[in-house]
Amino acid sequence: MIDNIIHAAIVMTTPLLLAAIGGLVNRVGGLVNIGLDAMMLAGALAGLIVASQSGSWLAALIAAGLIGALIGLMMSLTVTRLEANEIIVGLGFNVAIAGLVRFFLKSAYGSSGTLNLPDVARLPHFDIPVIADIPILGALVSGHDPLTWAAWLMVPATAWFLARTRTGLRLRAAGAGPQAARALGLNPLTLRDASTVFAGFMAGLAGAYLSIGVVGIFNEGITAGRGFIALAAFYFGRNRPWPTALCALLFGLFDAFQIRLQGRGVPAELVQTLPYVMVILVLTVMALAVRRKRAKGT
Template sequence: MELLDLSFFTSAIRMISPILLAALGGALCARVGIFNVGLEGLILAGAFSAIVGNYFSGNVLVAVLVGALGSVLVSLLFGLAAIRFKANPIVAGIAINFLVLGLTTFGLRAIFNVKGAFYDKNMEGLPKLDIPVIEGIPVVGNLLSGHSPLVYIAFLAAIVLYIFFYRTVTGFRVLAVGKNEAAARSLGLKVTLLQYGAIVACGILCGLAGAQLSLGQVTMFTEGMTAGRGFIALVAMMLGQSHPIGIVGSSLLFGLMDALSIRLQGFSMPTQFTAMLPYIITIIAMFFLKDRGADSQLSGQQSSR
């Protein structure tokens, strides 16, 4: 088995999509002046809700919608704390992460009567889409075709978000809110409505990320299965400066490292070491962000208040 063969890059594309979707959701919140560190909890809520929806409906589309809805409900709770009650968004986000971790653990026992993980052999995961014409092209077909719909939606969402930010009136208003909330209010913009809209959209994207984890990459749910991907998505968002194209690039980096950590396990390397790779890259990225990304996000949040 080679380290960097075609199957490695195919796997990397699957690994990228949850990080990319969540990072785009985080960018929406950042653009309205809210630094959302609750992405981890939102993804986990989406993953668990998708499994619940699939188990009771037997329909994958319904499962994805339920996953998105579950994440939206949690994101609205975050929005209520951060916007309505003026709580510190960082503290509220951390609280959301712990809340969802506990709720999903309780849900496993209350709904499925299991501990640690739930798997049903009769439950179907997301289908694989074969793209006409492209699937017949050597190398390219194997790389780009045969992924779940949510993988393609992740990259499409980046394009749509770019158009929204820089080609639409509402997008310009969202950017204005993030730049200076007080000035945006003085111009008559509905700041609160735009902020809630961004938080709901973030919930939808994180719900899709969770559904990809629990129904796209595997067809099961385990406690804490996000394994820090929400925090990696947060760093990817900061590294990409909340710009959709930049976020795609940074998500590619983290997705490749995630795939590499799994591939190295096939070379008899200790699992404890290989599992560290995505987080080592995250720490390294934080050093580059210490003077740019983090400060710009926090200063934008402070100027908006």
């Protein structure tokens, strides 16, 4: 049983981690991306359609990432060039994309919310010989798909990028002090746009993971607010990749628990709130810790 829970936790962590890493880079660049859920939703739909028509899961991931990146670019330009409020723009994109997806499903497929296509190319899973038979360790590292491995490899890669590369340092400068960055000859708006495109690409991959990696179909509620949980993850991690990854893993674990509890006869309406209740509790504890630290400082 413990192996099943661990394996399910890793699976449910993957989309959260992908979106959270993208949102973290975007936040470091100076933009709080409230539209991650919309990018995930569009990526999930695009990924399923391309996986069905092309028979290639790789093509599906690329398509999902690109549609997410496009939405990210449009959102970023609205904020950086038109100077719109980033929170309002993000919420607006969430509502608009959800409406467009619903309209597309009805007009193109005659569906009222769920899309089940034939011959969908699912993400492959790889078992590691010998290790797969070891309790706990096998569940942690074996039987997973390439996108899960890529998500976890992105954690040290992002930490290195932000701390060791010239572009990463410029991105941090643009987010921390746009005027000072501009005085140094940098273009903070372009850097912010690039970070939002990256966040959209990662969120698109996260959405595709849900549709072709987990369930094999598309539903209007497939993201289930996971874009907002990813937002909480990088806030809890304070824009640091490793704490963000651990927070995503924690939320993924609770997500796996609620799925397991549904199978034990506990009312689904109640247990489905577990991950979101934990988000509220974690953010509350973090806020109290920050307040206590400030109080000691004074």
